[in-house]
Amino acid sequence: MNSFENKVILITGGTAGIGLATAIEFAKKDGRVLLVGRNVDKGSKAIAQMPHNANCEFYSADMSKRSDIKRLFSYIKEHYGRLDIAVNNAGMFGASFTKITEYPDEVWDEVIATNVTGVYQCMKYEIQLMEQSGGAIVNVASVSGLKANYAGGCAYTASKHAVVGLTKSAALEMAKSNIRVNSVCPGLIRTDMSVSVFGENLDAYGDTHPIGRIGEVEEVANAIVWLSSNKAEFITGCCLPVDGGLMVK
Numbered sequence: 001m002n003s004f005e006n007k008v009i010l011i012t013g014g015t016a017g018i019g020l021a022t023a024i025e026f027a028k029k030d031g032r033v034l035l036v037g038r039n040v041d042k043g044s045k046a047i048a049q050m051p052h053n054a055n056c057e058f059y060s061a062d063m064s065k066r067s068d069i070k071r072l073f074s075y076i077k078e079h080y081g082r083l084d085i086a087v088n089n090a091g092m093f094g095a096s097f098t099k100i101t102e103y104p105d106e107v108w109d110e111v112i113a114t115n116v117t118g119v120y121q122c123m124k125y126e127i128q129l130m131e132q133s134g135g136a137i138v139n140v141a142s143v144s145g146l147k148a149n150y151a152g153g154c155a156y157t158a159s160k161h162a163v164v165g166l167t168k169s170a171a172l173e174m175a176k177s178n179i180r181v182n183s184v185c186p187g188l189i190r191t192d193m194s195v196s197v198f199g200e201n202l203d204a205y206g207d208t209h210p211i212g213r214i215g216e217v218e219e220v221a222n223a224i225v226w227l228s229s230n231k232a233e234f235i236t237g238c239c240l241p242v243d244g245g246l247m248v249k
């Protein structure tokens, strides 16, 4: 796959899981990677895991807060002066296996603020920065953006459907402006988030995926890197399942 030398790459929620694996893949291909997360200690640990000599920086900001998002993009404009690739990955699950009638409103608000409004706000600034030279945006949605994958996750399912809608809407708007907008829709992937929701024995869910196992972060990272690359130049508005065949069922 092509090199990302001199490309400025933003990854939100980049200090763990899918975001960190994606950052590592871009760094291996010589990208200039800006990782965003809320926790400075986690940020330092993430930077320590990057390949030797990686051109990589951590920036602390909360993607559920408009003021933090505004501050982040002022920083990118001032310090990098451009943005080539953005991976809107920060996300939260919310309450697990809770009926809509019992779903806590404050959790609903938090999930929508992070997974929907955060992505929408980021895309607004990302597109403005990309308008001059073009770029690629990849939103991390979920199979829960394509179907109600389990009962009791109304906020998460609604939020990821919104990410899919935002992806398609922006792709259509930007199609003639050399800005491609795609999303990945992972099935169950081994991360801290999925352990916190489904428990330590994630492999027990392998059989729900036709391939017979759950996914690993590198498998999602590879799809994100490919969608961002010029190998995918004719692809926009795509919501790519990375799910071991889950969406086929």
Ligand SMILES: NC(=O)c1ccc[n+]([C@@H]2O[C@H](COP(=O)([O-])OP(=O)(O)OC[C@H]3O[C@@H](n4cnc5c(N)ncnc54)[C@H](O)[C@@H]3O)[C@@H](O)[C@H]2O)c1
Binding pocket: 012, 013, 014, 015, 016, 017, 018, 019, 036, 037, 038, 061, 062, 063, 064, 065, 089, 090, 091, 092, 093, 114, 140, 141, 142, 143, 185, 186, 187, 188, 189, 190, 191, 192, 193, 194
């Ligand atoms: N793990 C899965 O099975 C799975 C499946 C489908 C989609 N996803 C999506 O993938 C993305 C990454 O999830 P993951 O599984 O790697 O989880 P993770 O918890 O390992 O990593 C998520 C990262 O996002 C950060 N984050 C969360 N809220 C944030 C905020 N408000 N501001 C800044 N950073 C924030 C977290 O601190 C963490 O570093 C999420 O959008 C998630 O919905 C995950």
